[in-house]
Amino acid sequence: MIYSLDDLIMLSALQHFVYCERQCALIHVEQAWSENVFTAEGRIMHEKVDTAKYESRKNVRIEYGVPMRSLRLGLIGKADVVEFHRTDDGTWLPFPVEYKRGKSKADNCDRVQLCAQAICLEEMLDVEIREGTLFYGQTRRREDVVFDRELRMETEDVAEKVHELIVAGITPKPEYSKKCERCSLLELCMPKTCVRARSVRNYLLTAMEQE
Ligand code: SF4
Structure with missing residues (x-):
């Protein structure tokens, strides 16, 4: 399937969806957003990355804030960093790098x-892009990620579900x-209150059935 430009969704919605489907809907359906200490730290990290434009070393060229899209998955967004590694035959291979606060x-x-x-860049x-890296601010560690068949299938599946x-x-x-x-939408979402409200409702329904 090829999506039209009007139907593209934010690439970050996939991350929100895997974290919590409700969080994804609150942000991308209801347009709700609330900043907490975790998102503020993440935003500052992204802003620092965003201020640079590009760097070049011998066999690596680093581009910051790279816009991207995939019509096949219906996604649009921006990568923090894309490194381009020069291969033996002289071609430059993209290598996405995403900065995250916290840890793996x-x-x-x-x-x-x-x-x-990676799929957008491809x-x-x-x-063909085989791997990329996640950089975590809290642990100051890079985690290399291989884009194997399993992860690609999961990504495509998540993209489809977010569109739905x-x-x-x-x-x-x-x-x-x-x-x-750790969710920035905790106060807005009130998951404990809703669970309690459901429990009371269930209690009343059960009581009525027993009557
Ligand atoms: S508070 Fe929990 S249930 Fe609510 S959006 Fe966040 S992660 Fe999801």
Whole structure:
């Protein structure tokens, strides 16, 4: 499937979706946004990266804030950094680098976002990109990510589901978990309150059934 320019969605929505489907809908369907200490740190990190334009070393050229899109996945966005590595035959191979605050996560949200960037670059530049890197501010560590078949399939699947979510325009109900404590939308989402409200409702329904 090829998406039209009007139907492109933000590449970052994939990361939000894998982290929490409700968070994705709140941001990309309801246009809600709230900054907390985690997103503020992340934004400052991205802004620092954004101020530079490019650097060049012997066999590496580094481009900052690179715009990108994929009509096949219906995505548009910007990569923090794309390194171009000169190969033995003299061609320059793109290598996406994404800056994140915090540390490597158990779920694949950051890896899916990076893979989506690679797919955009592949489509735009007609190349094959095998790997990229996530750089985590808290641990100051790079995590190399291989864009294997499994990660590509997951990324394509997530892109399709995010399109469906945005077209449907229905925000999923909250489910409280540990990750909510780090979520910038915690106050707006109120997952504990909703869970409690559901519990009360369930209690009343059960009580009525027993009557
Ligand atoms: S608070 Fe929890 S349930 Fe609500 S959007 Fe954030 S992660 Fe999702």
